[in-house]
Amino acid sequence: MRALRETNAKDYTAEIIARIEPSFGPDAVRRLIGQRTVFVATIGGRLVGTASLDGSVVRTVFVAPDVQARGIGKLLMAEIERTARERNISSLTVPSSVTAETFYARLGFNAVRDSYYGDERTIIMERVLIERT
Incomplete structure (x- = not known):
């Protein structure tokens, strides 16, 4: 999956990318549709x-790297947030790659802690949706 390598190569080793690539492939997304609420974005099919x-x-x-910075990720995250609010979910957590940390921070997520799987660093980030009183 060349796209994942292009996006994350500056922050992760080739070995780490090779290990996580299958999680983002079409077959993995198809399997997840039955387990999670999955949103997709398309352009011209x-x-x-x-x-x-x-x-x-x-x-x-x-x-996809060739369409990044066009607001697609922001729109997908808006749908995630809308759905979470409809379900009365009080906060969202995202295990962010180093590469995506700034993206999530711009959407109001705050870093909570680092998590490591071997030498793979993930930043656990959270965004409160419903303030508890």
């Missing part, structure tokens, strides 16, 4: 982005 909601956890957010 071409699948260019995906995001999913697994309870209160945002997962598998990805936009």
Whole structure:
């Protein structure tokens, strides 16, 4: 999956990328549709982005490199947030790659802690949707 390598190569080793690539492929997304709420973005019939909601956890957010910075990821995340609010989910958590940390921060997510799987660093980020009183 060349697109994942192009997007994350500056932040992750080739070994880490090879290990996580299968999680973002078409077959993986198809399997997840039965387990999570999955959103996809298309342009002219071409699948260019995906995001999913697994309870209160945002997962598998990805936009094809050639269409990044056009607002597709932001639109996918708006759908995630809308759905979460409809379900009365009080906060969203996202295990962010180093590459995507700034993207999520711009959407109001705050870094909570780092998580490591071997040498793969993931930033656990959270966004409160419903203030508790």
